Amino acid sequence: xxxxxxxxxxxxxxxxxxxxxxxxxxxxxxxxxxxxxxxxxxxxxxxxxxxxxxxxxxxxxxxxxxxxxxxxxxxxxxxxxxxxxxxxxxxxxxxxxxxxxxxxxxxxxxxxxxxxxxxxxxxxxxxxxxxxxxxxxxxxxxxxxxxxxxxxxxxxxxxxxxxxxxxxxxxxxxxxxxxxxxxxxxxxxxxxxxxxxxxxxxxxxxxxxxxxxxxxxxxxxxxxxxxxxxxxxxxxxxxxxxxxxxxxxxxxxxxxxxxxxxxxxxxxxxxxxxxxxxxxxxxxxxxxxxxxxxxxxxxxxxxxxxxxxxxxxxxxxxxxxxxxxxxxxxxxxxxxxxxxxxxxxxxxxxxxxxxxxxxxxxxxxxxxxxxxxxxxxxxxxxxxxxxxxxxxxxxxxxxxxxxxxxxxxxxxxxxxxxxxxxxxxxxxxxxxxxxxxxxxxxxxxxxxxxxxxxxxxxxxxxxxxxxxxxxxxxxxxxxxxxxxxxxxx
Ligand SMILES: Cc1ncc(COP(=O)(O)O)c(C=O)c1O
Numbered sequence: 001x002x003x004x005x006x007x008x009x010x011x012x013x014x015x016x017x018x019x020x021x022x023x024x025x026x027x028x029x030x031x032x033x034x035x036x037x038x039x040x041x042x043x044x045x046x047x048x049x050x051x052x053x054x055x056x057x058x059x060x061x062x063x064x065x066x067x068x069x070x071x072x073x074x075x076x077x078x079x080x081x082x083x084x085x086x087x088x089x090x091x092x093x094x095x096x097x098x099x100x101x102x103x104x105x106x107x108x109x110x111x112x113x114x115x116x117x118x119x120x121x122x123x124x125x126x127x128x129x130x131x132x133x134x135x136x137x138x139x140x141x142x143x144x145x146x147x148x149x150x151x152x153x154x155x156x157x158x159x160x161x162x163x164x165x166x167x168x169x170x171x172x173x174x175x176x177x178x179x180x181x182x183x184x185x186x187x188x189x190x191x192x193x194x195x196x197x198x199x200x201x202x203x204x205x206x207x208x209x210x211x212x213x214x215x216x217x218x219x220x221x222x223x224x225x226x227x228x229x230x231x232x233x234x235x236x237x238x239x240x241x242x243x244x245x246x247x248x249x250x251x252x253x254x255x256x257x258x259x260x261x262x263x264x265x266x267x268x269x270x271x272x273x274x275x276x277x278x279x280x281x282x283x284x285x286x287x288x289x290x291x292x293x294x295x296x297x298x299x300x301x302x303x304x305x306x307x308x309x310x311x312x313x314x315x316x317x318x319x320x321x322x323x324x325x326x327x328x329x330x331x332x333x334x335x336x337x338x339x340x341x342x343x344x345x346x347x348x349x350x351x352x353x354x355x356x357x358x359x360x361x362x363x364x365x366x367x368x369x370x371x372x373x374x375x376x377x378x379x380x381x382x383x384x385x386x387x388x389x390x391x392x393x394x395x396x397x398x399x400x401x402x403x404x405x406x407x408x409x410x411x412x413x414x415x416x417x418x419x420x421x422x423x424x425x426x427x428x429x430x431x432x433x434x435x436x437x438x439x440x441x442x443x444x445x446x447x448x449x450x451x452x453x454x455x456x457x458x459x460x461x462x463x464x465x466x467x468x469x470x471x472x473x474x475x476x477x478x479x480x481x482x483x484x485x486x487x488x489x
Pocket of ligand 1: 086146147150243244269270272273298
């Protein structure tokens with residue numbers, strides 16, 4: 001008997017075939033699948049409520065179970081009715097690559113543990129820089145996503161600041177509190193980073209925004225000056241190249257100029273919009289992206305990769321190495337060829353997955369021009385949605401950027417701000433309950449709005465029409481059922 005966990009070749013082949021069938025079945029008829037299945041939480045919990053299995057079950061039955069309880073109930077990111085948060089639809093090539101990646105089970109912490117994927121990781125990082133016209137000599141590291149990329153960039157920024165102030169020698173004792181600056185629309189992962197880095201969220205100055213939700217530069221400079229006068233030490237400006245709420249792109253060039261003037265680190269959160277800088281139509285809006293000291297991007301957003309795949313790029317790779325390199329006898333590199341790149345020396349993680357393969361295979365398979373066309377399509381469809389909203393008499397458009405987010409609200413027969421806010425707040429859970437589309441809301445200037453983010457290459461005008469139709473239908477049921485209810489925002 002085979003004393004390992006492996007199956008016979010025939011049984012393994014059967015299961016692989018079966019798993020491929022399951023993949024194919026997810027892709028059949030995507031436009032007729034609901035976006036959200038709305039099972040009660042307790043019901044889903046009960047499916048998995050069992051004691052630790054002592055003995056294994058039949059694998060064919062296991063796959064059936066997974067189909068029924070996991071695949072068939074999954075929130076449908078694949079399909080064209082997902083408009084919430086920033087949920088890209090993934091791509092078929094990343095599915096295939098994920099399977100191959102786990103087959104070889106490489107650990108991309110050390111070069112000799114994953115020679116080809118280490119080189120592939122270097123290459124996709126280089127390509128990303130090229131795509132965005134970032135510094136030709138920039139280097140970086142793949143991380144789990146935008147939050148990790150921002151944390152990594154800000155960790156480097158903090159450490160470079162520490163180096164300037166000889167913190168290793170002198171400690172923190174003589175140092176003034178140091179401050180970072182971002183717009184009030186900055187993603188919450190930056191607050192988390194400040195918290196995690198021991199800088200504290202109080203020291204992240206949230207600067208007011210202009211009408212288009214980009215950072216107000218006069219307010220920013222004024223805040224820096226006030227801090228300097230009051231004994232704080234500014235150390236970093238964080239620009240956002242595509243805010244999560246509305247897709248606003250800060251004036252990156254002016255931010256870089258201010259950073260230079262006050263000798264601050266310039267970090268850009270491009271998790272949502274960074275890759276859209278590759279579009280010729282948007283070159284102007286991204287001017288200055290190449291001036292960032294560090295740049296966070298996400299491949300599981302506008303490169304349509306499966307979760308998780310983010311990336312941090314830095315102008316000076318030595319800063320990453322100085323942040324993360326630690327010597328350890330069991331990792332001794334003394335016998336190694338000096339050109340071998342050990343990614344653990346440039347990042348917090350030692351064991352790292354081979355996510356570079358799916359990015360590389362996707363770029364090779366589709367080519368960057370096709371990917372850019374898909375990004376442009378998302379943007380064009382968002383403009384189409386905005387036009388539908390503007391042309392209607394039951395919706396009001398609240399924000400639209402050059403990227404693929406539009407915020408709007410339902411206003412039909414609603415007479416006051418309170419009524420509109422209350423109604424739209426009720427609309428979101430009602431839409432979740434309906435399940436045909438998946439969309440969430442946000443608050444802009446104290447107005448609760450429905451927020452649509454289009455980041456799925458399977459969408460087309462018909463699916464956008466369907467979004468508007470479903471919202472209308474669900475809104476009409478609320479209006480009928482809850483007409484008399486006074487709203488409470
Ligand atoms: C602007 C921005 N920054 C950071 C993030 C966080 O990225 P992730 O969800 O990959 O951690 C997001 C996610 O939507 C984002 O839009």
